[in-house]
Amino acid sequence: MGHHSGTVVVIEAWTKAKGYDAAIWTALESNFHKADKAGEPFSVPAAIRYLDNNQKLDATERTSAFAYIRSAPSSVRTPVRNAVAAKWWPYVT
Numbered sequence: 001m002g003h004h005s006g007t008v009v010v011i012e013a014w015t016k017a018k019g020y021d022a023a024i025w026t027a028l029e030s031n032f033h034k035a036d037k038a039g040e041p042f043s044v045p046a047a048i049r050y051l052d053n054n055q056k057l058d059a060t061e062r063t064s065a066f067a068y069i070r071s072a073p074s075s076v077r078t079p080v081r082n083a084v085a086a087k088w089w090p091y092v093t
Contacts, residue, residue: 004027007025007027011023011025030042032046032047032050037050037056038050038056039056044079044080044083045083047080047083047084048080048083048084048087051065051066051084052087066084066088069081069084
């Protein structure tokens with residue numbers, strides 16, 4: 001559990017409330033700030049700049065990023081997804 005003990009408690013409560021036997025959660029470290037990625041701390045404006053920067057993403061990577069955002073259930077409304085939808089609608093909703 002380490003530094004995620006509070007998160008584990010929330011996930012356990014959610015799992016029980018939904019009647020699930022288990023949940024899978026991954027605490028991956030962000031690499032957004034690394035020079036070969038966005039090269040700056042993550043924020044919604046930084047994510048939009050990253051998606052809009054053809055020097056950081058080639059056409060295939062950009063298409064994959066939009067497909068990933070689009071593939072989330074429509075009920076998942078994150079600030080990044082909302083900003084992407086506002087800028088690139090109807091391509092990404």
